[in-house]
Amino acid sequence: xxxxxxxxxxxxxxxxxxxxxxxxxxxxxxxxxxxxxxxxxxxxxxxxxxxxxxxxxxxxxxxxxxxxxxxxxxxxxxxxxxxxxxxxxxxxxxxxxxxxxxxxxxxxxxxxxxxxxxxxxxxxxxxxxxxxxxxxxxxxxxxxxxxxxxxxxxxxxxxxxxxxxxxxxxxxxxxxxxxxxxxxxxxxxxxxxxxxxxxxxxxxxxxxxxxxxxxxxxxxxxxxxxxxxxxxxxxxxxxxxxxxxxxxxxxxxxxxxxxxxxxxxxxxxxxxxxxxxxxxxxxxxxxxxxxxxxxxxxxxxxxxxxxxxxxxxxxxxxxx
Numbered sequence: 001x002x003x004x005x006x007x008x009x010x011x012x013x014x015x016x017x018x019x020x021x022x023x024x025x026x027x028x029x030x031x032x033x034x035x036x037x038x039x040x041x042x043x044x045x046x047x048x049x050x051x052x053x054x055x056x057x058x059x060x061x062x063x064x065x066x067x068x069x070x071x072x073x074x075x076x077x078x079x080x081x082x083x084x085x086x087x088x089x090x091x092x093x094x095x096x097x098x099x100x101x102x103x104x105x106x107x108x109x110x111x112x113x114x115x116x117x118x119x120x121x122x123x124x125x126x127x128x129x130x131x132x133x134x135x136x137x138x139x140x141x142x143x144x145x146x147x148x149x150x151x152x153x154x155x156x157x158x159x160x161x162x163x164x165x166x167x168x169x170x171x172x173x174x175x176x177x178x179x180x181x182x183x184x185x186x187x188x189x190x191x192x193x194x195x196x197x198x199x200x201x202x203x204x205x206x207x208x209x210x211x212x213x214x215x216x217x218x219x220x221x222x223x224x225x226x227x228x229x230x231x232x233x234x235x236x237x238x239x240x241x242x243x244x245x246x247x248x249x250x251x252x253x254x255x256x257x258x259x260x261x262x263x264x265x266x267x268x269x270x271x272x273x274x275x276x277x278x279x280x281x282x283x284x285x286x287x288x289x290x291x292x293x294x295x296x297x298x299x300x301x302x303x304x305x306x307x308x309x310x311x312x313x314x315x316x317x318x319x320x
Contacts, residue, residue: 020062022070024115029054032109041197043174053102057082071115074107079120093127100126136270139277141256142167146208151215159248161209161216162232166249166264168209169193170271170289173246173264177239179231181217186210195290203288272300 021029033051036042042050061078062069082103086096104121111119146164150156165176175193183192189210190202221227224237232240250262272285286297 022068025071028115032106050102053099054106057103071110074120076120083124097126135266136273139274157216157219161212164209164212166267167271168205169203170268173242177242181231186214201290276300276304
């Protein structure tokens with residue numbers, strides 16, 4: 001039986017029922033989370049999310065057993081029973097896929113370390129998802145927003161720099177909040193981005209973003225008097241929180257009539273969609289976005305086909 005001390009040591013752990021897991025399973029869970037962070041380079045957010053999903057799965061399986069759950073109890077029948085339970089509980093298909101991806105990661109770890117003889121998730125098939133097209137902001141509305149008078153607003157220069165960078169580079173929220181001032185080269189109009197798996201890439205940006213960043217950095221230098229540190233510092237001087245950036249982006253995108261959403265990822269989708277609509281090579285877009293697979297980027301070709309379809313339906317005399 002796991003001691004309370006061991007249970008408290010799990011990264012991001014929540015209270016578990018007494019005797020729910022045995023000592024070996026608790027140790028394996030903790031070591032797997034450490035491997036996600038230190039070996040696989042997963043972000044703290046991803047490690048925490050995977051941990052929550054696997055913990056919930058193990059607690060569910062433990063609740064059906066009179067004895068503490070052991071690693072070898074994770075067999076194909078129990079894995080199938082858990083998947084069936086998710087379906088019966090009407091968990092959304094996308095959430096089921098996410099939960100199964102986390103459980104597969106944990107079971108692969110157990111098998112690689114010799115805790116279990118086979119991966120019980122190998123034959124499991126999560127529900128299929130319909131293709132969900134990325135939501136984006138129409139180009140003309142986004143241009144009007146970014147060309148507005150930002151200096152008249154509180155923190156206007158900062159907010160404009162944030163939105164311009166998102167739209168000019170297509171970077172992720174986690175990538176933007178971790179930027180340091182030395183990562184941005186205004187002369188070359190490039191920014192060094194640390195992406196998923198700690199993979200570094202160089203992304204270019206245009207003149208509008210350069211102007212916005214330069215004006216903001218001048219204000220930042222006047223306020224803090226330093227040339228180094230986070231590009232977007234929070235109130236305490238450390239990096240700005242992701243939640244603060246989400247609120248900033250949401251507030252400004254909320255002013256638009258046809259915004260496809262209010263989160264920073266909408267600007268990433270807009271970046272890719274508008275590039276493709278203007279004829280950019282899809283492999284170049286893949287590099288700019290930091291996608292490991294071209295298949296991930298190709299979803300934007302469907303967005304552009306939808307754009308062409310709407311234009312055809314509205315303008316062609318034989319469309320209807």
